[in-house]
Amino acid sequence: MSSPRPRVLPGFRLTLGFTVFYLSLLLLIPLGALLLRSTQLGWAEFWHHVSSPRALAAYRLTFTASAIAGLINVVGGTLLAWVLTRYRFPGRRFLDALIDVPFALPTAVGGLALASVYSPTGWMGRWFAPGSPLGDLFGPDGLKLAYSRIGVVIALTFVSLPFVVRTVQPVLESLDRSIEEAAACLGAGRGRTFLTVILPALIPSILTGFTLAFARAVGEFGSIQFISSNVPFKTQIAPQLIIEKLDAYELEGAVAIAVFLLGVSFMILAAINLLEGWTRRFQS
């Protein structure tokens, strides 16, 4: 490889200057304005907005629903990554392409479609509607999927579905199969080999995938707008509370909650950075 050399390629000032100018204008100034505005609130008022009972209920739903969605994706995503890398079956390439639907489909469309499928008259929701055999198991009102907290989890699972699959898949592909052969030769069954040989190697990437999925879910708004009934203390998530504050011309309250969410995002980002360093060590 090349040793340190003088800069012979042109364009350093132009490209770096443009990059820094562009990012400052579009990203840093808006970000700075938000933070500046929150400092003008004063600590007491900031805390008052951030820790109101409504806000706490919204955070609780946002974070628990995102975590449950992440866990569903840990199981489903690892299963999908396994099936896609290890087995040949008709439609495998189609299934692989399908995984990226949540990246390509506008989240509003995802939310609208999920709300229809899981509503009491929808293809899935009707099996749990009041009066249906399955629904009666959950009491006279059946089990409400869309427009309930379960609906929030369903939408967040949809928007964060690709992350675990796409972080685990390359690790599974690069795993040395001879270790599994060795385990088989030593008498381990496939189940035992998976739990003691394969799974430990996947854990860093599964954790990274979970954190990426969680980060994506925490900020989601579009799909929730369609599938959540937006009832405070019940089905309202943090971004919906921000919108509610804006609609009531309470910019101060919206700014405080936005800054709180931003702080959470930055902490998740730091966690992802640490995890990705860890994953890379396992891959190489």
Add this chain to the structure above:
Amino acid sequence: MAGHVSHHSSSHAPASGPTESLAIRCLLIGLALVFVGLFLLLPLASVFGEAFGRGLKPYLDALRDPRTLASLRLTVLLAVIVVPLNTVFGVAAAWAITRFRFPGKPLLVTLIDLPFAISPVVVGVMLLVLFGAQGYFGPWLREHDFRIVFALPGMVLATLFVTIPFVARELIPLMQSRGPDLEEAALTLGASGWQTFWHVTLPGVRWAVLYGVILANARAMGEFGAVYVVSKPVPGEIPLALWVDTLNSEHQGTAAFAVASLLTFLAIATLVVKAWLESRQHREMARGQSSHTE
């Protein structure tokens, strides 16, 4: 890179080795299909089921609605403004980051990825703090009778923000791995900087650029949260994704799904082009490897 997950799906064929019994394999594939069915296939199918459920005429009527056509025009306009700007930015940023050393580079790379970590609604609040009626520039804008939020400029800024990383994140790892040797050779042979860029750098990374462009385009056309905060729900003056929301809240189900089907076609087209680009990249990589060994 923080928050980076590869969107590239794999085209590796499954390798052979110790494997599970046929029954277990079928069970696992079946469970995977159920998972994908519940969360991806059923919703996709329902979009078309609901859109065409009452026949072709209500579907076409919804699409011919002047308000839908105005929304479509606005959606395309947003993408036409936003995607080229972020493409130029991505190429410039990748050139600076992969071809030069300078202090603060890791920070710059983190900043470029930052929009993926921030909730779109928070992005909207940032723009309101700057340009809203109670924002820092609000009084000045009002005095000069110029609107940013609740008008096109605000939607453009919101969409620009959320699509900043797409092209840059495809280009940076690729240009890093290609190294500057070819470009330096071209310069040594007397090519100008622009000639080097157009004839040496760009041909090597064009598919990655296109890859970033189609993903940025899908996001730009489908962005909801950030644009929601900085726009007023006036029919004909909002992009398609927001028009779906308005129709849905007015209980015009068929029309909402008809408009949603347009965005679903966009998503399917995006995935098809993406799969095509991936197979192309694989072939070029294979060709590159075989020409190295010759």
